[in-house]
Amino acid sequence: MQYYLILAAILFAIGLFGVITRRNTIGILMSLELMFNAAIINFVTFNKYSLAEGLTGQMFGIFIIVIAAAEATVGLAIVLLIYRNWRGIDSDNYSIMKW
Amino acid sequence: MTEHAYLIPLLPLFAFVMVVFFLRWKEPLAAGFSIAMILCTWVMSIWVLIETLARHGEPYEFFFYITSFASLNFEIGILVDPLTAMMLIVVTTVGSCVQIYSLGYMKGDPKFSRFFAYLSLFCFSMLGLVLANNFFMIFIFWELVGLTSYLLIGFWSEKKVAADAGKKAFITTRIGDLGFIVGLLLVAAYCGTFNYGEVFDKIGAGVMPLGVLTMAAIFLFCGAVGKSAQFPLHVWLPDAMEGPTPVSALIHAATMVAAGVYLVARFMNVFIGSADASMVVAVIGIITSVLAASIALVQNDIKRVLAYSTVSQLGYMIMALGLYGYDTAQGHHSAGYVAGTLHLMTHAFFKGLLFLGAGSVIHAVHTNDIQEMGGLFRKMKATSITFMIASLSIAGIFPLSGFWSKDEIVVATSHHPIFMVLTLTVAFMTAFYMWRLCFLTFFGEPRDAERYEHAHESPKSMTGPLIVLGVLSVVAGWVALPWLHHGFSSFVYHGEVHHAGPNYLLMLISTVVAVSGIVLAWLVYHKKAISADALAEKFRPIHTLLYNKYYFDELYDLILIRPILAFGRFWWSFDARVVDGMVNGTGRATILWSDLKEWFDVHIVDGAVNGCGWVVNQAASKLKYLQTGAVQFYALFMLLMIVAVALFKFEMTRVATTWPVLTAIFFSGVVLLGLLVRQTANKKKTADVLESDK
Numbered sequence: 001m002q003y004y005l006i007l008a009a010i011l012f013a014i015g016l017f018g019v020i021t022r023r024n025t026i027g028i029l030m031s032l033e034l035m036f037n038a039a040i041i042n043f044v045t046f047n048k049y050s051l052a053e054g055l056t057g058q059m060f061g062i063f064i065i066v067i068a069a070a071e072a073t074v075g076l077a078i079v080l081l082i083y084r085n086w087r088g089i090d091s092d093n094y095s096i097m098k099w
Numbered sequence: 100m101t102e103h104a105y106l107i108p109l110l111p112l113f114a115f116v117m118v119v120f121f122l123r124w125k126e127p128l129a130a131g132f133s134i135a136m137i138l139c140t141w142v143m144s145i146w147v148l149i150e151t152l153a154r155h156g157e158p159y160e161f162f163f164y165i166t167s168f169a170s171l172n173f174e175i176g177i178l179v180d181p182l183t184a185m186m187l188i189v190v191t192t193v194g195s196c197v198q199i200y201s202l203g204y205m206k207g208d209p210k211f212s213r214f215f216a217y218l219s220l221f222c223f224s225m226l227g228l229v230l231a232n233n234f235f236m237i238f239i240f241w242e243l244v245g246l247t248s249y250l251l252i253g254f255w256s257e258k259k260v261a262a263d264a265g266k267k268a269f270i271t272t273r274i275g276d277l278g279f280i281v282g283l284l285l286v287a288a289y290c291g292t293f294n295y296g297e298v299f300d301k302i303g304a305g306v307m308p309l310g311v312l313t314m315a316a317i318f319l320f321c322g323a324v325g326k327s328a329q330f331p332l333h334v335w336l337p338d339a340m341e342g343p344t345p346v347s348a349l350i351h352a353a354t355m356v357a358a359g360v361y362l363v364a365r366f367m368n369v370f371i372g373s374a375d376a377s378m379v380v381a382v383i384g385i386i387t388s389v390l391a392a393s394i395a396l397v398q399n400d401i402k403r404v405l406a407y408s409t410v411s412q413l414g415y416m417i418m419a420l421g422l423y424g425y426d427t428a429q430g431h432h433s434a435g436y437v438a439g440t441l442h443l444m445t446h447a448f449f450k451g452l453l454f455l456g457a458g459s460v461i462h463a464v465h466t467n468d469i470q471e472m473g474g475l476f477r478k479m480k481a482t483s484i485t486f487m488i489a490s491l492s493i494a495g496i497f498p499l500s501g502f503w504s505k506d507e508i509v510v511a512t513s514h515h516p517i518f519m520v521l522t523l524t525v526a527f528m529t530a531f532y533m534w535r536l537c538f539l540t541f542f543g544e545p546r547d548a549e550r551y552e553h554a555h556e557s558p559k560s561m562t563g564p565l566i567v568l569g570v571l572s573v574v575a576g577w578v579a580l581p582w583l584h585h586g587f588s589s590f591v592y593h594g595e596v597h598h599a600g601p602n603y604l605l606m607l608i609s610t611v612v613a614v615s616g617i618v619l620a621w622l623v624y625h626k627k628a629i630s631a632d633a634l635a636e637k638f639r640p641i642h643t644l645l646y647n648k649y650y651f652d653e654l655y656d657l658i659l660i661r662p663i664l665a666f667g668r669f670w671w672s673f674d675a676r677v678v679d680g681m682v683n684g685t686g687r688a689t690i691l692w693s694d695l696k697e698w699f700d701v702h703i704v705d706g707a708v709n710g711c712g713w714v715v716n717q718a719a720s721k722l723k724y725l726q727t728g729a730v731q732f733y734a735l736f737m738l739l740m741i742v743a744v745a746l747f748k749f750e751m752t753r754v755a756t757t758w759p760v761l762t763a764i765f766f767s768g769v770v771l772l773g774l775l776v777r778q779t780a781n782k783k784k785t786a787d788v789l790e791s792d793k
Contacts, residue, residue, distance in 0.1 A: 020738070028731070092729070
């Protein structure tokens with residue numbers, strides 16, 4: 001079971017690293033998807049090993065996939081708007097919401 | 100009728116209320132209503148007298164309890180006995196005459212209605228006093244009488260003299276009243292009741308020890324001394340002549356001042372218990388009588404002469420009553436009680452007449468000074484004749500009323516030679532000064548031609564009462580003719596009926612004395628056989644002493660008023676310095692204290708408030724750099740937070756003591772991170788600026 005969890009942790013860490021370090025907004029979104037996947041793997045793993053029967057973990061996994069799809073939609077729409085405004089999608093471009 | 104006698108005082112009270120509240124603006128109606136009420140009471144009084152006569156003087160008492168305090172019952176009630184019936188007649192007769200007379204005398208006065216209101220109030224108080232059946236009630240009416248006297252003496256209050264005289268009268272009688280209330284409380288304390296009958300029964304049974312009884316009697320007598328203007332409290336009565344003349348006639352001659360005499364007569368049971376107290380009463384009476392009569396010899400103000408004459412006659416009555424008490428206490432018979440009360444009645448009539456006559460004269464010549472009058476007989480027939488009747492009466496000429504009552508008084512002194520000599524001396528002086536007054540006013544040549552020219556007889560409303568009182572001055576004494584076996588002395592008496600037959604020797608002596616006084620006055624002031632000025636010159640020191648009224652006012656000023664004023668000033672300065680100082684000191688201390696608190700408020704409290712603001716402001720100006728706007732920075736921060744929370748969560752359970760350290764590390768990490776971000780942001784900004792410049 002720990003292999004699955006380690007895999008998920010590694011996947012999560014890679015996603016996290018990507019979110020924090022990528023400059024390209026598309027890249028950030030992609031890294032986010034990695035983190036989602038890590039979470040799904042965790043859910044499924046725990047369902048398999050902790051709950052003898054029942055599909056709660058799998059249900060959550062599917063639920064997260066749906067959410068991720070919606071999130072990607074919204075995110076990409078935002079990215080599109082950012083691109084229109086700044087002619088670029090680097091995250092540094094839109095750091096105007098500061099004091 | 101007697102059972103409705105309570106109406107007698109209530110009718111004048113009703114008149115007072117009506118005049119004050121409803122009729123004040125309709126002057127004739129006000130006066131008319133007031134007069135109608137007093138005439139009603141007069142009729143009722145006569146009725147009461149007739150019924151009392153029919154009951155052979157059996158007292159009628161009617162009362163109810165209003166409240167009780169401890170074991171003392173306070174009651175309101177009336178007591179009608181011969182003395183009361185007689186006083187009712189006196190008060191209402193003189194009261195009616197005076198009110199009718201005032202119609203003419205006060206005509207055109209701006210306070211006309213008010214005058215009648217006061218007169219009615221006075222009649223109410225006086226009748227209440229007379230009808231009271233207990234000590235408590237008599238005291239209330241006693242004070243009411245004092246009040247109305249004050250109001251009426253100071254009636255022309257715009258004149259300072261009148262206002263001062265009112266104050267003097269009130270304060271002087273208050274001194275006597277203080278004694279009265281002390282005596283009253285002594286009686287109540289020992290007897291446990293205020294009711295006359297019960298008190299007298301208990302005193303008769305010996306409830307009060309002799310010493311206490313003497314003290315109580317003397318204290319009660321103090322009230323009479325004040326009200327009846329006896330030595331040494333006689334000084335107010337002559338000054339009270341500043342009031343309107345009808346007031347002088349009603350209050351300061353006929354009724355109110357007689358209240359003191361009435362009091363002594365009413366409380367006779369107290370006095371006969373103590374020979375010493377009765378002797379004090381008699382001595383005070385004769386001293387007053389002699390003093391006042393001698394002062395009256397040389398006064399020039401017509402009303403003042405009459406005032407001193409009143410004081411002197413009241414002294415007579417008091418003396419007679421005192422001697423009665425003394426003789427009875429010694430177990431002798433005495434005519435004093437009858438003499439005192441009879442003289443009270445006759446004196447009320449002729450002295451009321453004298454005052455009203457004097458008022459008529461003053462009304463005509465507009466001066467009080469007899470040296471400026473003279474020869475008025477030709478102008479004012481009715482006034483002169485009635486005035487002379489009264490003068491004859493007071494001098495004691497047969498067969499006028501004054502003769503009979505004065506004769507009784509002389510009879511009463513028959514066991515006391517000193518008193519008798521002094522009484523006859525006073526009788527002589529009385530005859531002299533009254534006829535000095537008559538001769539100077541009505542006979543001889545006018546000494547002030549202008550005033551004489553303008554003199555005229557007074558209107559009918561004024562001469563009418565004069566004539567009524569003139570008739571009464573003649574006949575009132577006849578009820579006590581010594582040949583009558585059921586006359587005055589068997590109606591108004593105290594203890595047992597004591598009927599003394601006529602004493603022709605004393606009658607002769609007193610007539611001779613009176614006539615010689617009149618003849619001397621005639622010689623000096625009419626015939627001018629003896630010069631008044633030469634006499635005055637010859638007895639210069641005595642004349643000065645008498646003219647200045649034995650310097651009583653000056654003496655009181657020196658020994659009483661000045662020390663009291665000095666005392667008052669001392670306490671005033673104490674008040675101004677110490678008490679005010681304390682108050683001001685408290686004020687200053689409060690100001691200082693509040694200054695202190697203001698400083699504290701401004702510097703400490705406001706400082707704390709501003710300090711909070713300042714700290715928040717400062718912290719915010721540093722922490723605002725955390726908001727960089729860089730999304731990835733936020734994400735990193737979130738990561739750190741989650742790590743920190745996780746650490747905190749898991750480490751807490753194991754190493755509880757380290758959490759403050761962890762927190763400290765966390766916050767310092769946040770701060771360091773913030774500073775770091777700020778630096779990089781600044782650098783980046785400058786870089787951007789440089790870039791855009793390019």
